[in-house]
Amino acid sequence: MANAPVADQRQLLEVQALDTKLGQLKHQHGTLPERGTVDEISGQIKDLSGALTASRTAASDLTRELTKAESDVEQVTTRLQRNQARLDSGGASAKEAQALVAENESLTRRFGALEEAQLEVMERLEAHKDTLDKVEEANSGMEAALEEANAKLRAAIEAINEQARATIEERKKAAEGLDEGLLALYDKLRAQLGGVGAAALVGGRCGGCRLTINPQELDAIKAAPEDKIVRCDECGRILVRVPEPVSPLAAE
Structure with a gap:
């Protein structure tokens, strides 16, 4: 599975958040x-x-x-x-x-x-x-x-x-209506990686393992098509590219 709709990938973060909450409730x-x-x-x-x-x-x-x-x-x-x-x-x-x-x-x-x-x-x-x-x-x-x-x-x-x-x-x-291949990969990774199968890519850092992506890999991710499923080179989790917050100074 190499590609999945951008909206589905971003929605996957909501699924992950809810799965994380369920894991926390189980621990409690x-x-x-x-x-x-x-x-x-x-x-x-x-x-x-x-x-x-x-x-x-x-x-x-x-x-x-x-x-x-x-x-x-x-x-x-x-x-x-x-x-x-x-x-x-x-x-x-x-x-x-x-x-x-x-x-x-x-x-x-x-x-x-x-x-x-x-x-x-x-x-x-x-x-x-x-x-x-x-x-x-x-x-x-x-x-x-x-x-x-x-x-x-x-x-x-x-x-x-x-x-x-x-x-x-x-x-x-x-999870309703999400790309089946994307969801299957996510569930597989989540089972293997301590309950976290997908994480946001923010500021060049993986939200799953918290490690900074090396510059070459980060450039390759940025150059990849938006619907391409990319993975963290360190932990293997699905990296979901989300819009970077715009600084109020950017317009000046």
């Missing part, structure tokens, strides 16, 4: 600060999850321990009450009564020890529940913060997507 999409916030809070929740699991497990273990202690105390209490009821009935023989009294003394001592153990477990459980409540509260706060951060991220993404949709439509209109 991947580097939104809201993503960092979500990742940071998610990391904090992950770090806390181990402590939360351990704390919940410990609370569950202490609850089972307390339930067992309460059951032991209840069993001893029931046995004491049953023995005392037998003694109070007067139906026990002297030997049986003596045995019941001795057993009650032993049960009373055991009751005291079990009750003390029960109180100790209750105190440990109460203290641990206080700690667990604080960890649960911290976790709930972080989960709420994560939900809010995700909502902000979704809003930021949608704002970028909305801009991208509008830009894509503009790009379609800008």
